[in-house]
Amino acid sequence: MACFINAVPAEAQRARGTTTETAASQLTPPYRISAGDDVEIYVWGEERLQRLVKVLPDGTFAFPLVGQINAQGKLPSELETMISERLKDQYRGQVPQVTVSVKNPTGTRFAVVGKVKAPGTYMPGYYATILDAITLAGGPAEFANMDSILVIRRNGDQQTTLKFRLSQLFKSGAGDDDLRRANVQRIESGDTIIVP
Numbered sequence: 001m002a003c004f005i006n007a008v009p010a011e012a013q014r015a016r017g018t019t020t021e022t023a024a025s026q027l028t029p030p031y032r033i034s035a036g037d038d039v040e041i042y043v044w045g046e047e048r049l050q051r052l053v054k055v056l057p058d059g060t061f062a063f064p065l066v067g068q069i070n071a072q073g074k075l076p077s078e079l080e081t082m083i084s085e086r087l088k089d090q091y092r093g094q095v096p097q098v099t100v101s102v103k104n105p106t107g108t109r110f111a112v113v114g115k116v117k118a119p120g121t122y123m124p125g126y127y128a129t130i131l132d133a134i135t136l137a138g139g140p141a142e143f144a145n146m147d148s149i150l151v152i153r154r155n156g157d158q159q160t161t162l163k164f165r166l167s168q169l170f171k172s173g174a175g176d177d178d179l180r181r182a183n184v185q186r187i188e189s190g191d192t193i194i195v196p
Contacts, residue, residue: 030075031075031076031102031105032073032074032075032188032189033055033059033071033072033073033074033075033076033079033102034055034059034072034073034105034106034107034108034109034189035055035056035057035058035059035072035106035109035189036054036055036057036106036109037054037055037071037102037104037105037106038052038053038054038055038102038103038104038105039052039053039054039055039061039071039076039079039100039101039102039103040052040053040100040101040102040103041053041063041079041083041098041099041100042098042099042100042101043083043087043096043097043098044096044097044098044099045096045097046096048064049063049064049065049087051063051064052103055071055072058072059071059072059073060072063083065086065087065090066083066086066087067086069082069083069086073155073188073189076100076101076102077100079100080098080099080100083098083100084096084097084098106123107123107124107125107126107189108123108124108126108127108128108187108188108189109121109122109123109189109190110122110123110128110133110187110188110189110190110191110192110193111191111192111193112133112134112136112137112192112193112195113192113193113194113195114144114193114194114195114196115140115141115142115143115144115145115195115196116134116137116138116139116140116141116144116195117137117138117139117140117141118136118137118138119137120137122136122137124136127186128186128187129184129185129186129187130149130151130164130166130184130185130187130193131166131169131184132187133187133191133193134149134166134193134195137193137195139170140170140195141195144195144196145195145196146165146166146167146169146170146195147165147166147167148163148165148196149163149164149165149166149193149194149195149196150162150163150164150193150194150196151163151164151185151187151191151192151193151194152191152192152194153188153190153191154190162185164182164183164184164185165182166182166184168181168182169182169184
């Protein structure tokens with residue numbers, strides 16, 4: 001497992017206009033809804049339209065007066081807008097105020113297969129990068145080709161294949177430049193990581 005520590009003094013970070021805390025908050029992406037999440041929906045002034053719903057395995061859920069909603073990969077704010085727009089006709093053209101919050105996130109679920117020590121499906125409960133995914137799978141096995149890692153990503157009917165070269169990161173002495181060159185990305189729910 002590689003561990004990178006920011007060894008730049010606080011004074012130097014302030015001089016550059018950034019701190020570790022600020023940089024970390026910019027790196028954390030907003031939460032996108034996944035299958036299995038518990039989502040609370042609150043329509044202001046309408047007690048009968050307050051619901052806690054579970055997102056089904058296909059990424060959808062049903063809501064009164066709105067019907068089936070595809071929530072997979074959406075931000076809570078995007079769902080608020082979608083539900084408000086669909087309810088508008090029920091409110092004589094006025095847009096109701098809707099609040100959506102994720103009460104029990106399942107987090108990211110992905111599979112790691114191929115030449116890793118513990119292939120399988122993982123759900124870490126936090127935002128994971130491709131490095132985290134390989135580490136959760138026990139790290140690369142002997143003779144793993146770390147320069148030809150594939151990530152298969154599905155979005156509805158579309159499938160995208162991403163290729164990563166990570167061998168430099170698993171060697172001692174890897175630094176920030178190696179991390180930038182490797183273009184380490186966050187894993188999305190449903191991704192399959194193949195280590196040949």
